[in-house]
Amino acid sequence: MTTQSEYELENALIAQLVGMEYEQVRIENDSDMRSNFKRQLEIHNKNIRLTASEFERVLNHLNTGTVFERAKLLRDKFVLKRDDGNETVWLSFLNCEDWCMNEFQVTHQITMEGNRKNRYDVTLLINGLPLVQIELKKRGCFSMCSYLLSATA
16 A cells, blocks of 8 residues: 655645635635635625724624534624624624535645644635644555554564
8 A cells, every 4th residue: 555645635635625616725824814714704794894893893702602602603693883883784604504605615734823833734614714624644654554563463
């Protein structure tokens, strides 16, 4: 059995997802992630334009509670009072009824810095939200190790 490097496996996975109509996007860091999320949120909500302070309120709303509470927030609508004070809009994060109306994206090698620096192999985004992070290992390594162990026994 031949081994496949993580790089080759990553590219094959991305190619398969692009073939399934995921849009491949280049996101390298937290700033890129925020910009992409803002753009996708605006598109998903019928091309509404959010100011920087309105977008910060959206982020604050999403960054509260436990992981279970956050999952519920993503399925609900968010009532946003516009900066001008004259208008209120209902923002949707995910379309749970017509899931194919969501925008699916894939990116790779995102570097995020918090308490420590992390780099994610492949990240799947729905409407700009990074919902799935995939850590890949080179294919064939386990089989080769098993073969070597059985051959020396």
